[in-house]
Amino acid sequence: MTSPAARTALDLTDGLPVPDLEDFYRDLHRHPELSLEEHRTAGKLAGRLKEAGFETAEGIGGTGVAGVLRNGDGPTVLLRADLDALPVKEETGLPYASEADGVMHACGHDLHVTWLAGAAGALAAGRETWNGTLLVVGQPAEETGQGAARMVADGLYERFGRPDVLLGQHAAPGPAGLYPHAPGLIMSASTDVDIVVHGRGGHGSRPESTVDPVVTAAYLVTRLQTVVSRELAAREAAVLTVGRIEAGTRHNIIPSEARIELNLRTQSAEVRERMLAAIRRIAQGECLAAGCPREPEITLGNTFPETVNDVGTDTSVAAVHREVFGAAAVFDPGPAMGSEDFPQLALGSIPYSYWFVTTTPAEVWEQAPGASFPEKFSAVPSNHSPRFAPDLSTVAPGVRTLVSGALAFLSVA
Structure with a gap:
């Protein structure tokens, strides 16, 4: 019928x-x-x-x-x-x-x-x-x-x-x-996160006089891959994607900052908050380890429910x-x-x-x-x-x- x-x-x-x-x-x-x-x-x-x-x-x-x-x-x-x-x-x-x-x-x-x-x-x-x-x-x-x-x-x-x-x-x-x-x-829900890593710029021939934000950003990107694989249970679906890294203007200039743009996909508010807390902790820890002159700036962007x-x-x-x-x-x-x-x-x-x-x-x-x-x-x-x-x-x-x-x-x- x-x-x-x-x-x-x-x-x-x-x-x-x-x-x-x-x-x-x-x-x-x-x-x-x-x-x-x-x-x-x-x-x-x-x-x-x-x-x-x-x-x-x-x-x-x-x-x-x-x-x-x-x-x-x-x-x-x-x-x-x-x-x-x-x-x-x-x-x-x-x-x-x-x-x-x-x-x-x-x-x-x-x-x-x-x-x-x-x-x-x-x-x-x-x-x-x-x-x-x-x-x-x-x-x-x-x-x-x-x-x-x-x-x-x-x-x-x-x-x-x-x-x-x-x-x-x-x-x-x-x-x-x-x-x-x-x-x-x-x-799923989606959250954009922007991170600015602050370093101390200088000449590429004298890295010892700088704090290179590119190296710090590279460590940060690598460490962020452990948020899902090591901090969430297998039953908790989530994705963390680094979609963009931007730093520098010339081959021989160490820049004063690096920018990272990433996106989270989550299926519960609790997992989202845990991931955001992990991102903040990892970003602050990497910048501290590198001797960055300032803490990283972490900003939430577009969100979808x-x-x-x-x-x-x-x-x-x-x-x-x-x-x-x-x-x-x-x-x-x-x-x-x-x-x-x-x-x-x-x-x-x-x-x-x-x-x-x-x-x-x-x-x-x-x-x-x-x-x-x-x-x-x-x-x-x-x-x-x-x-x-x-x-x-x-x-x-x-x-x-x-x-x-x-x-x-x-x-x-």
Whole structure:
């Protein structure tokens, strides 16, 4: 037996304008924009929402877009997509590759916007089949963890109403056609940490008259690798990545400072605090051992919360996805180490469901080395890779996931 939500979703997405949506996606991919610079992308989405009959506003939280379609009594459902690209030089070789030097949609947000535009259009065209309010949000600056909070602070809910449920999805590596769900923790928290090591600069020929911050930074980077391997229990999932080291200006100049930028991924507040305490202890200890003239500066940067699906909400969405796509296509992958600012739209109390849509082209997956799923998963281009290129065959299914998810909560007529 198929539920009314699943039947209606299949009906509303049966005649999707797939060629038009694919062209829309290619255009977005050619013109990526960095966080809080998504003016063109926001304008493109806003245009689609206006054409579909949504009351639309731009510039929310900087470059955010929101559209609302009030369609009688019923729940308010929010569908969200993120708009921003990454400072990555594209290496896909696609005919519609990025035309912006050093900027690329390497995380699939162009596909997210396409899915959102398609779902908004389908639900608007079939508004006689459901009752309630549909709130569609194009959010800026997900990559920097700023966008969701900025839109809320700028009065998103005061202007359009507080939703009863939030729904979102993300393109992910894996053979196209899977829709992973996790009832509970699905994505980890993220914390950026900046460290400045202070030394005493001088001529490269006289290191004895200096305190070399480069050497200290090198020791620090090496020692930081023991935080996860030696200070956390094996059952406690965490990642510490040093993403950048910067020091000096010339070959023969010992600089006066070195900068280290690192990122933590954690799945509990307690582990996060222990890791931060360890980073502070190690940084201070290495600088003391080196005789640095000052203690290191340690600053916390962008942070993302844990993404924890409401169990009831996610169970409902996963159930309708099983009806629409087949039971084998929906499974629980366990929590990922990636992070999202989507939970900031929930204000700590609005239930939400967030899931993945796998997008690796079949031929890429088949040609990837390895025989098992984990081996191939590790080998194919992933999010943030300069070779990340989602399969266009996922355009229609990604619209269908949002439409069916929304109809699981809207009052189906």
